Amino acid sequence: xxxxxxxxxxxxxxxxxxxxxxxxxxxxxxxxxxxxxxxxxxxxxxxxxxxxxxxxxxxxxxxxxxxxxxxxxxxxxxxxxxxxxxxxxxxxxxxxxxxxxxxxxxxxxxxxxxxxxxxxxxxxxxxxxxxxxxxxxxxxxxxxxxxxxxxxxxxxxxxxxxxxxxxxxxxxxxxxxxxxxxxxxxxxxx
Numbered sequence: 001x002x003x004x005x006x007x008x009x010x011x012x013x014x015x016x017x018x019x020x021x022x023x024x025x026x027x028x029x030x031x032x033x034x035x036x037x038x039x040x041x042x043x044x045x046x047x048x049x050x051x052x053x054x055x056x057x058x059x060x061x062x063x064x065x066x067x068x069x070x071x072x073x074x075x076x077x078x079x080x081x082x083x084x085x086x087x088x089x090x091x092x093x094x095x096x097x098x099x100x101x102x103x104x105x106x107x108x109x110x111x112x113x114x115x116x117x118x119x120x121x122x123x124x125x126x127x128x129x130x131x132x133x134x135x136x137x138x139x140x141x142x143x144x145x146x147x148x149x150x151x152x153x154x155x156x157x158x159x160x161x162x163x164x165x166x167x168x169x170x171x172x173x174x175x176x177x178x179x180x181x182x183x184x185x186x187x188x189x190x
Contacts (some may be wrong), residue, residue, distance in 0.1 A: 008115040009119055010119075019176070024176065027070060032105075035108055036063075044096050045100065050100045070105070076103070078101075142150070
């Protein structure tokens with residue numbers, strides 16, 4: 001599976017205008033089983049109360065049923081459990097906790113989307129990307145400040161950024177590179 005995703009990533013990098021038309025088949029038993037193995041079993045459970053351990057007891061049957069529902073387009077994610085967690089400033093931040101099976105599907109979709117879109121990003125873009133984070137961003141910023149002429153540094157945090165994203169625009173953006181069941185499934189959910 002990793003070889004197929006690496007090939008998609010390579011094609012995406014070499015052909016920035018390429019539109020992928022057949023990616024839904026990648027969400028198969030092998031990928032979902034790999035997602036299950038790598039899933040953190042200590043995370044909170046969704047509204048169905050199913051843990052990684054419980055799901056894994058009948059893994060073969062559960063994955064077969066999940067794949068069948070994905071193929072028939074009858075898969076519907078369950079509602080997320082919403083909890084509020086405290087922030088350092090005393091305010092609360094909403095956090096959605098998804099059911100385990102939904103987490104598996106989300107992880108499979110993340111891997112495919114990452115293979116297609118990751119090669120498009122500049123190396124300097126650090127947010128929510130693999131093998132990057134705030135510490136790497138700070139190291140990179142330090143190097144830039146020490147080695148390049150700098151007149152100013154701007155630190156910005158856009159309040160409520162993710163709550164105000166236009167879902168229709170996100171779907172159009174994804175469909176600019178992917179025309180497959182994945183994008184139509186996303187359209188149905190938005």
